[in-house]
């Protein structure tokens with residue numbers, strides 16, 4: 001046990017992941033010897049261009065896409081903005097956007113500020129979710145209109161792990177000739193994706209959620225989709241994104257895509273089993289605890305539990321004392337005074353929203369770590385409840 | 395991650411005086427579950443008016459728990475008169491400071507103490523009688539006014555940090571701004587509706603103000619042999635100084651409000667309040 005205590009027990013992989021050692025070693029030469037510019041005419045730079053090509057192919061293979069459909073960006077947020085703004089420029093007369101109430105701020109806040117950004121008024125439909133975090137496809141169908149420029153719906157939710165029916169939703173948009181974007185930042189690498197079979201026009205992913213470094217992302221643009229760059233400049237990325245490429249990180253992302261493809265089965269078996277053990281254990285040993293999000297339509301690594309009558313930041317800091325890393329949807333951790341918009345949209349009551357903790361695992365977690373967390377959590381919650389004026393006692 | 399002082403962390407991990415005083419002389423109950431923090435303070439007061447015991451129960455984040463723990467340590471052994479003088483800043487100081495976004499935790503401590511003392515004396519607190527300004531967190535105008543005065547607040551954002559007012563749906567921002575102007579400059583704001591302000595960093599704000607003064611304001615003043623100098627920008631308050639002919643002009647106040655302030659509000663931020671520096 002002592003080994004576990006001295007090391008960090010990292011269960012915050014939806015926030016960011018460890019850069020895989022094999023990713024680091026693949027990157028190193030591009031931070032040292034191979035510093036050429038991939039756009040240069042000389043062989044020294046040209047060989048770096050080759051490395052980008054390999055990385056692009058690896059990303060495309062993971063997604064079931066063609067390399068020409070892959071554009072490297074600086075992060076998931078940039079990919080999201082690029083897709084939505086591009087669609088609005090492709091259809092300047094359409095002023096309606098469909099999204100959901102539970103999107104990541106990368107999409108949510110963009111939609112909130114779109115009017116000032118574009119100088120036009122937009123009508124934004126934010127689809128509701130039910131208490132389990134699921135969408136109602138009838139509401140979606142009714143919202144699709146002639147005026148809809150783009151639908152932007154996340155594939156999997158970062159807070160609860162709930163998975164949306166992207167294949168069906170994209171098909172419904174396609175039937176009406178409406179562009180479809182999905183923020184798949186949390187889904188890529190955790191569940192199989194095959195874009196060849198889907199009517200998805202744009203897909204965003206982010207390197208640091210799949211064991212590549214922070215600050216590199218991808219926007220997939222289906223062949224034939226009208227596209228306007230977000231960053232104009234040089235002819236990098238075939239004119240789709242100006243700016244000299246973040247070569248080492250892109251190479252790392254390519255390697256990470258190989259790795260997650262190889263580990264996909266493990267993610268959905270061993271990691272999922274660990275997650276289930278953690279979840280079942282906590283729900284069984286801590287009274288007044290409840291699961292947030294659909295039990296099965298969910299990423300294999302994510303578990304979001306509310307501990308009623310206690311506050312999330314206080315829980316996290318106690319966990320921190322034991323070197324356990326997780327996150328919370330409580331108001332105090334968000335930097336605002338309101339608890340998570342995702343949990344509120346699901347109708348999770350305040351009594352529970354403030355005390356929500358998200359555990360998100362990865363292939364690097366062990367059963368020993370799960371046991372350690374299961375051993376520590378009940379006492380932490382109990383001690384805070386004894387201090388709470390609302391705790392009715394057990 | 396918040397930057398908590400060692401003292402905050404220590405009081406959070408090892409809180410003092412958790413629980414409820416038996417047969418308490420006074421109880422102060424503030425906050426609510428919905429708000430995200432709540433504190434129940436119970437005190438025992440002896441016949442000489444000395445607080446002999448103080449205990450707390452708190453639902454909230456680390457700084458709420460630490461502030462409660464600190465409060466109970468501070469008041470024990472104090473006379474009621476001494477305890478009444480404790481401010482939220484005193485609680486924060488006792489802990490070696492709190493992050494500014496967390497100052498409302500110390501305000502909650504002070505409010506609970508006041509409520510407990512009032513309860514002991516059988517009084518109704520004036521704060522609870524004010525008009526509720528922030529519906530989300532149930533904050534009254536009296537609480538907002540007091541926080542502005544006591545902690546020298548200069549923007550709506552600061553009011554939110556200290557009282558939580560405005561931190562929910564944000565619909566009361568205009569009212570908060572009106573109270574702010576009233577308390578700070580003693581003038582009542584005309585009942586125009588301000589659009590929601592854009593967020594700007596302090597530097598962006600200063601740069602923009604300088605630009606507008608240079609481009610839009612100075613040329614006009616110079617024609618009349620005057621000039622204007624930007625002295626300070628503090629939250630929404632812009633301090634300027636008129637120079638040359640403007641300085642002695644009897645209409646300087648009108649110039650500032652109707653000309654300078656109007657321009658800055660139009661071109662920089664609708665919420666700015668321009669004042670003349672004391673010479």
Ligand SMILES: Cc1ncc(COP(=O)(O)O)c(C=O)c1O
Pocket residue numbers: 014015074075076077078104106154156157158183185186206207208215216217
């Ligand atoms: C669903 C989702 N979308 C977008 C992002 C943003 O990605 P990035 O941090 O690369 O900008 C994140 C990560 O925080 C996310 O979880």
